[in-house]
Amino acid sequence: MFTLIFVYLCLLCCNLHAETECFSKTSEFKMKGDYLLGGLFGVHHVNLLKYFSLSSYRRFQMMRFSIEEINNSTSLLPNVTLGYEIFDHCSDTKNFPGIFSLMSVDGSVQPWKESVNFSKVIAVVGTGTSTATMTVAPLFMMDLIPMITYGASSSVFFRKQNFPSFLRTVHPNKDVIEIILRFLEKFKWTWVAFLYSDGDYGRDGLDLFVKKIKDTEICLAFSHGLKEDTDYPKLIKQMEQHRINVIIVFTTEWTAERLIMAAIQQNVTNKVWIAADAWSLHKKLPKRPGIRNIGTVLGIAEPKITIPGFDDFINSFKAQNQCENPEQDPFCNQRCNCSSVSAEDIITADPSFNFPVYSAVYAVAHALHAVLQCGAGSCNKSIKLYPHMVLEELRKSKFTLLNQTIQFDDNGDPKFGPYAIVFWNESGDAEEIGSYTFHPKHNFDINKSKIHWHGDKEPESFCSKECPDGFMKKQEGVHKCCFSCTICPKGTYLNTTDPYNCMKCKDTEWSAEGSKACKPRQLEYVQFSDPAAICIMTGTVILLAFIVAISVLFALNYNTPVVRSAGGPMCFLILGCLSLCSISVFFCFGKPTIVFCILRYTPFFLFGSVCLACLAVHSFKIICIFKIFAKLPILQRYWRKYHRSWLIISIVFFIQAAQLISGTILSPPEPYPDTFWYSDKYILRCYFFKNHKASLSSCVFLFILWLITLFFSYTGRNLPKNYNEVRAITFCMLQQILIWIFFATGYTIHHGKYLQIFSALAMLLSLYSYLFNYFISKCNIIIFKPEQNTQQYFQDLILDYSMQSSQLVAHHFYSCL
Numbered sequence: 001m002f003t004l005i006f007v008y009l010c011l012l013c014c015n016l017h018a019e020t021e022c023f024s025k026t027s028e029f030k031m032k033g034d035y036l037l038g039g040l041f042g043v044h045h046v047n048l049l050k051y052f053s054l055s056s057y058r059r060f061q062m063m064r065f066s067i068e069e070i071n072n073s074t075s076l077l078p079n080v081t082l083g084y085e086i087f088d089h090c091s092d093t094k095n096f097p098g099i100f101s102l103m104s105v106d107g108s109v110q111p112w113k114e115s116v117n118f119s120k121v122i123a124v125v126g127t128g129t130s131t132a133t134m135t136v137a138p139l140f141m142m143d144l145i146p147m148i149t150y151g152a153s154s155s156v157f158f159r160k161q162n163f164p165s166f167l168r169t170v171h172p173n174k175d176v177i178e179i180i181l182r183f184l185e186k187f188k189w190t191w192v193a194f195l196y197s198d199g200d201y202g203r204d205g206l207d208l209f210v211k212k213i214k215d216t217e218i219c220l221a222f223s224h225g226l227k228e229d230t231d232y233p234k235l236i237k238q239m240e241q242h243r244i245n246v247i248i249v250f251t252t253e254w255t256a257e258r259l260i261m262a263a264i265q266q267n268v269t270n271k272v273w274i275a276a277d278a279w280s281l282h283k284k285l286p287k288r289p290g291i292r293n294i295g296t297v298l299g300i301a302e303p304k305i306t307i308p309g310f311d312d313f314i315n316s317f318k319a320q321n322q323c324e325n326p327e328q329d330p331f332c333n334q335r336c337n338c339s340s341v342s343a344e345d346i347i348t349a350d351p352s353f354n355f356p357v358y359s360a361v362y363a364v365a366h367a368l369h370a371v372l373q374c375g376a377g378s379c380n381k382s383i384k385l386y387p388h389m390v391l392e393e394l395r396k397s398k399f400t401l402l403n404q405t406i407q408f409d410d411n412g413d414p415k416f417g418p419y420a421i422v423f424w425n426e427s428g429d430a431e432e433i434g435s436y437t438f439h440p441k442h443n444f445d446i447n448k449s450k451i452h453w454h455g456d457k458e459p460e461s462f463c464s465k466e467c468p469d470g471f472m473k474k475q476e477g478v479h480k481c482c483f484s485c486t487i488c489p490k491g492t493y494l495n496t497t498d499p500y501n502c503m504k505c506k507d508t509e510w511s512a513e514g515s516k517a518c519k520p521r522q523l524e525y526v527q528f529s530d531p532a533a534i535c536i537m538t539g540t541v542i543l544l545a546f547i548v549a550i551s552v553l554f555a556l557n558y559n560t561p562v563v564r565s566a567g568g569p570m571c572f573l574i575l576g577c578l579s580l581c582s583i584s585v586f587f588c589f590g591k592p593t594i595v596f597c598i599l600r601y602t603p604f605f606l607f608g609s610v611c612l613a614c615l616a617v618h619s620f621k622i623i624c625i626f627k628i629f630a631k632l633p634i635l636q637r638y639w640r641k642y643h644r645s646w647l648i649i650s651i652v653f654f655i656q657a658a659q660l661i662s663g664t665i666l667s668p669p670e671p672y673p674d675t676f677w678y679s680d681k682y683i684l685r686c687y688f689f690k691n692h693k694a695s696l697s698s699c700v701f702l703f704i705l706w707l708i709t710l711f712f713s714y715t716g717r718n719l720p721k722n723y724n725e726v727r728a729i730t731f732c733m734l735q736q737i738l739i740w741i742f743f744a745t746g747y748t749i750h751h752g753k754y755l756q757i758f759s760a761l762a763m764l765l766s767l768y769s770y771l772f773n774y775f776i777s778k779c780n781i782i783i784f785k786p787e788q789n790t791q792q793y794f795q796d797l798i799l800d801y802s803m804q805s806s807q808l809v810a811h812h813f814y815s816c817l
Contacts, residue, residue, distance in 0.1 A: 028064065028317070029334040033071075033083025034381065037364060038102040039063050040126025040136070043336060044090040045254060054283075055253065055350035056128060057338060059150065059357045060086060063125055065313040066361035076362075077369050080379045085120075087334060089127050089136075098334070099136050103145075119145050122390050123364045125357065129252065130154035130201040141165055144388040148363060150356035151278075154204040158411050165391050167412035169356035169363070171419070171438070173201070176277055177208040179300050179419055179436045180248055182444045183274060184218050189246045189461040190481045191221050193239050195259065197251040198225030205250040205276070219463060219481035226255050232262030245461035246272045253279040253350070264290040272459050275299030280422055280430060281350045287428035295454045297424040302417065303435070305355045305402060311347050318343040355417070359406050366406075367393035415439055421446050470514030473499045487514045490679060507673040510680050521673070522681035524753040526589045532757045533589040539764050540585045543771065547579050550775050553782060562778050562789045565725065567618050570645070574614050574774070577607035578767050585767075588760035592671035597686035601669070602660050604763055605698050606653075611770060612705040613652035615729050617645045619712035622726055652705065659698045677751040685756070709733055732773035739765045 041060040044052055067082045087098030102121050124140055127133050128151035137157075140147045144165045149157075153173045157163050184192060194209055196202030206223055213220065221242045224235055239247065249256055256279040263271075272295055275282075280299025285291065370393040372379035398407050407415040421434035434446030453459060467473055467485035472494055474484045480500075488494050488502035493515045495503045505511050509518035526533050554563050554571055563571065584604035587596050673682040713729035743762035747755060781788050 027334065028061075028336065029086045029088075031064075031067070031083045031085075033067075033081040035080070035368060035385070036083045036085055036121045037063075037067065037361065038121040038124035038126070039084055039086035040089040040095075040098075040124065040128075040132070041086060042090060042128050042132065043088045043338075053253070054341065054345060055352060057336070057341065058346050058349040058351065059128070059353055060088075061314060061317070061346060062307070062310065062354050062357045063361055064317075065307075065310050066358050068313065069309060070362070070365045074377075076365055077372070077374060077379060078377050080368070080372065080374070080381065082365065082368075088336065089132055095132070095136065099139055103139065103143075119143055119387055121145065122368065122385060122387055123148060123394075125150065125360045125364070127152060128353065129199070130156070130204065131199040133157070134200050137163055137166060144391055146364065146367075146387060146391040146394050148360040148394070150353045150360055152201075154200045155208065156200065156204065160411065165388070167363075167394060167408055169360045169406075169414050169417075170277075170353060171417065172413055173205050174208050175419075175438065176250075176300055177205060177212055178442075179421075179444070180209070180274060180276075181212050181216070181218070182436070183298065183421075184246070185216070186444070186446060187458065189272070189459075190218050191242075191244060191461045191463045192218065192246045192248055193222040193224075193242070193244045194220055194248045194250065195224055195226055195235075197255045198227045201252070201278075202226070202250055209248070209250075217481065219479045221463065221479065221481075226251055226259060230258075232259065233266055236263060236266045236268055240268075243463075245270070245459050246274065248274045248276075249279070250276045251278065253282055256282065257285060260285055260291070260294065261288070263294045264288065268294045270455055270459065271295035272461070273297045275301075275422075277301050277352060277419070279352075281352045282430075283348065283350050286424045286430065291424070291428075292426065292454065296451065296459070298451070299422045299424070299430065300436075301420050301422050301430065302352060302355060303420040303432070304351055307354065307358055307402070314343045314346050318346075355402075356414075359401055359404075359414075359416075362399070362401050363394055363397050363406055363408075364390065366397060366399050367391075370396075423451050426452065467499070468514075469516050470494055472502050475500065489513060493518050507675055508682060510675070512679075519680075521675065521678075523684060524681055525591055525684045526753055526756050527591075528589050530589065532754065533760075536757065536760045536764055537586060537589070539768075540582050543582055543764065543767055544579055546771055547575050550771070550779060551575050553779055557782050557789070560782065560789045561791055561794050562781050565794070566774070566778050567614065570614050570618060570649075571775075573649070574611055574770070577610045577614075578770055580607040581611070581763070581767055585760050585763050588756050588763070592684050592686050594668055594670050597669040597671060598664060600686050602664070605702060606656055606660055608766075609656040609702055609705055610649060610653050612702070612709050613649045615732070615774070616705060616709040616712055617648050619709060619715075619726055619729050621645065623712060623715055656698060656701055659701065663698065674751075683751075683753050683755070706733060706736065728773050728777060732769050735769040735773065736766055739769065 039060070041056050041063070042053060043056045043060055063084065063086065067084050070076055071081050085102060087095070087101070089095055089098070102124060103119050123146040125148050127136065127149060130152045133147075133149050133152035134154070134156065137147055141163055146165050146167065149166070149168045149170065151170055152168060153170055153176065155173055157166050157168070158172075160166075184190070194206055196206050202225060206225075210220060221244050222239055224230075224238075249259060251259070256275065260273075275297060277300050279285075280301040281304075286297070291297075367390045368385075369379070371385060371389045372381065372383055374380075395408060395412070398405065400406070404416045409415050416439065418435050418437040420432045421436065422430040423433045425431045431450065433448075433450040434444070436445075437443045448458075463479055463482040464473075464476075464484070467483075470493075471485040471487050473480075474486050476482050476484055483500075488511075490513050491511060492502035492504050493511045495501075496516075505518035508521050508523070510521045511518045528534075528537075551572060554566075554575075557563050558568070567574070581604045584600055584602075587599040590596060592600075669686050671684050672687045674685050675682045677683075709729065710733040713726045713733060715726075739762050742765075743758050746758035750758065787793065
């Protein structure tokens with residue numbers, strides 16, 4: 001490290017000693033003043049075969065003009081003269097002597113001596129590239145010397161811990177990449193190449209671009225870093241193989257020149273070239289022969305701002321006798337040999353980054369104005385000035401310059417300056433066709449009508465053509481832009497936010513094949529006003545009327561043999577349960593809710609179980625009277641003593657109630673849309689079997705009761721011929737199975753809203769079956785055959801059944817009633 005610095009110091013001393021008398025006359029690189037500004041401009045590029053950059057030379061002159069304008073001002077820095085020392089930042093090997101010169105005092109460099117301000121300059125303007133700035137910036141950061149760059153746009157300079165005194169008057173790469181992204185989105189270009197200079201500037205641009213397009217429809221089909229030895233014919237062939245029509249060129253101006261010239265030589269046609277701000281205002285390329293054939297060149301550039309007085313300054317400067325010595329090295333840091341460059345050449349050169357140079361110099365001047373406490377006509381030159389004092393004021397800068405408010409954000413980036421969108425027209429000029437503003441808010445505006453596309457047609461750039469509406473993309477390969485198209489099936493749609501998946505419609509919606517949106521299904525259910533519903537509810541009301549009438553009739557004839565043989569008090573329980581079962585019929589209609597769904601099935605299942613239990617117990621008791629009690633009298637006493645009939649009925653009730661209540665609590669039946677059978681409508685049904693175990697156990701329990709009742713009633717088929725109690729129950733059970741077979745058949749055949757009509761009708765017929773088979777025949781005897789409603793008639797009936805045991809059977813019969 002010490003050896004390296006010693007070599008640099010020797011080079012510095014040699015350079016200073018080698019300065020000829022020519023420098024004592026007039027040098028465009030130096031000017032004395034009360035305070036010095038350093039300047040670093042890449043006028044030459046040794047690495048590129050002694051490339052001379054006219055645009056950089058124009059910026060170089062812009063700094064000189066800015067300082068001269070400030071020195072002539074009576075309001076800014078009065079009685080203070082700014083000087084400058086500028087170096088041609090041409091190569092790494094020849095840059096450091098100039099850098100050390102800026103950091104030296106009387107030729108002495110003391111970088112490690114504490115508490116000593118060894119800098120001869122209060123700030124440095126430059127450099128123009130990110131790589132060059134990365135090389136020299138750490139040297140200025142050590143002593144917090146403000147470094148205001150007009151062209152270094154890399155994101156690395158956001159790191160304030162590494163670059164605490166770094167500011168810039170050019171927008172960072174992230175802003176340029178943002179504009180490029182808006183370009184692509186505006187014209188719907190999704191398949192692009194990104195060519196970049198293989199340095200800090202270009203690689204940073206590529207990284208930012210890759211991050212920006214991550215969640216977009218844009219794909220980076222090809223990227224390549226451009227170097228001095230890049231094989232351009234091979235590069236162009238690779239892009240042709242990828243079928244890329246849009247090429248982003250994020251490079252320096254000299255690299256862009258070689259790329260575009262290679263494209264012309266390789267007969268590249270009908271491409272769109274998006275130029276970054278570093279070369280979009282190039283003066284020579286748009287006028288090259290064959291440039292029209294390569295396609296359309298669009299670019300991002302700083303707006304062309306006319307700086308008053310600059311042209312006069314250049315004309316005056318070129319009219320003077322300039323110091324030239326062609327025998328010396330033309331690439332020495334403070335030798336230009338630019339006598340062949342005319343004033344017109346400078347004035348008409350690429351104006352890129354000129355206003356950033358102009359505003360950078362003025363920012364330093366305003367900061368110095370604040371530090372020196374300048375007032376009306378004078379400044380306090382007695383204040384001991386350190387670079388960090390200028391830096392502090394620079395960060396607080398806020399002044400107006402050519403109608404723009406110059407300010408810096410916390411990162412030292414500019415809070416001013418829009419970008420222009422340019423198009424290389426047929427005249428060879430960069431014509432402004434739009435703009436992009438950052439403050440106070442981002443706004444992108446472009447006049448597409450001003451663009452004259454090569455081939456008179458707006459180019460397209462995609463890997464796969466966009467799918468038709470209603471077709472989802474199926475990615476093929478690593479790029480999301482390469483895909484096949486698959487139509488979305490029925491019941492799905494393609495959401496614009498996710499073109500790679502067909503979204504399923506809601507249960508209450510439907511869609512045809514290849515839909516972009518779902519349509520609401522037509523809701524259907526049996527309303528109370530439906531004619532079929534009215535008929536069934538009318539039948540239910542009639543049923544309830546019958547139940548009330550029979551209850552009154554049985555109550556008036558409660559002590560007669562017919563009523564007592566039918567079960568006595570049990571008859572009223574059966575009639576009451578039948579009326580409660582009929583509640584379910586009414587809730588089969590109307591828009592289902594949770595309450596409706598509970599009442600649609602629960603009363604029928606619960607009280608229907610009680611009805612079956614009553615009939616089963618009554619059938620068993622009759623069999624016992626005629627066949628068992630006569631042989632086992634003790635069983636009769638036991639049955640009567642413990643009221644086994646009511647005990648069994650109560651047990652059945654509580655078992656079924658427990659099952660239904662637990663099922664309702666754990667998973668209450670709820671309405672659900674049945675969408676299986678119809679595409680454009682849905683039937684709102686009740687999901688009674690949501691809790692399968694509880695609901696299934698209730699059904700099984702009901703079926704078991706039906707089997708038991710059928711078994712007992714069928715067992716008594718050979719009882720007295722005219723005694724039809726058990727036969728009526730048997731016939732009722734057979735009717736029940738026929739009714740529910742009818743319901744199951746209708747449920748299988750029909751799937752519309754009238755399926756609920758089948759359910760309600762099955763319930764109602766089931767209740768009528770109980771009522772007519774068991775009670776109507778008895779009502780007939782009570783009303784129309786009173787002679788059969790006597791004790792003697794029943795004794796004669798039993799006597800006919802068994803002459804040998806009639807008295808005992810009759811005794812048991814009446815004792816059980």
